Amino acid sequence: MSIKKWFYLFWTTLLIGAAGAVIAGLALQAVNGKIDFKSTADFLLYPLILLGYGMLVSVYSQLGFFAYLILNYMGIGVFPRKVWQYIQLVLAVLALLELVFLRSVVGGERNVTSDLFLGILILLSAIVVTYFKVRSTNFSAWIPTFFFMTAITIVETIGVLRIGVDSATVFIIVPLIACNAFQILMLHRVLKPQAA
Template identity: 85%
Template structure:
C-alpha cells in the first residue's frame, strides 16, 4: 500500500503540475534538460505529498481508535460528523469572514471540491463495505484533508493549493478505499 500510494501521489502531482503550467500558459522550457527535469521534480514532490498523506492517514487511524475507546461508537460517529462539517465551514466561510483579507471565492471552491470528493469516496466506500463506513470516510476525506492542507492555506496562493490538494485527495481516497482490504481478516483453516 505504501508504494502504490507513493505512485498515486507522484502521478497526481505530475498531472496537477502540468495542468497548472498549461492553464497558466507558461510552458517555457529553455532546454531539453528542463523538459525532463521538471517532470522529475513533480514526481519527487508528489512522492513527498504522498508520504505526508500517509502520515495523516495513520494519525486518523490512531484518532479513530482512541475515539472509539473513549466514546460509545454512535456518539463517536456524530462527533466525527460535526467535526467534518465544522472543518468545511471553517475552510469555506470562516477564514474569509474572520480573516477578511482573502478572496472568499477560492476558499468556497476548494470547500466544495473537498466536499464533493468526500461524498464520492464515501459512496464508493459504502458500496464496497457497509453503511457504517460512510461517516468515518466522510470525516477522513474532509476534516483530516483540511488539517493536512493548513500549511499551504496559510501561504494563500491558489496555484500552490491546487498543487498539493490534487495529489493529497488522490492519496487519501486510495488509502481509505483500500483500508478494508488491508484489514480483511484471513479465513482460519
C-alpha cells in the same frame, strides 16, 4: 496489518501521489500558458521534480492517515460508538465551515471565491469517496470516511492555505485528495484476511 500489507499500501500510495502531482503540475503549466522549457534538461527535470514532490505529498498523506487511524481507535475507546460518530460528523462540518466561511468572512484572510471553490471540491470528493466506500463495505463506514476526507484533508492543507497562493493550493490538493481517497478505499481490502 502485516509488514507486507503496509509495504504494498505505502508504495502504491507513493505512486498515486507522484501521478497526481505530475497531472496537477502539467495542468497548471498548461493553464498558465508557461510551458517554455529552455533546454532538454529542463524538459526532463521538471517531471522528475513533480514526481518527487508528489511522493513527499503522499508520505504526508500517509502520516495523516495513520494519525486518523490512531485517533479513531482512541475515539472508539473513549466514547460510545454512536457518540463518536456524531463527534466526527460535527467536526467534519465545522472543518468545512472554517475553510469556506470563517477564514474569509470572519478572518478576512482571503477572498471568498477560492475558499468556496476549495470547500466544494473537498466536499464533492468526500461524497464520492464515501459513496464508493459504503458500496464496498457497509453503511457504517460513511461517517468515518466522510470525516477523513473532509476534516483530515483540511488539516493536512493548513500549511499551504496559509501561503495564500491558489496554484500552490491546487498543486498540493490534487495529489493529497488522490492519496487520501486511495488509502481509505483500500483499507478494508488490505486488512481483509487472506484465504487459507
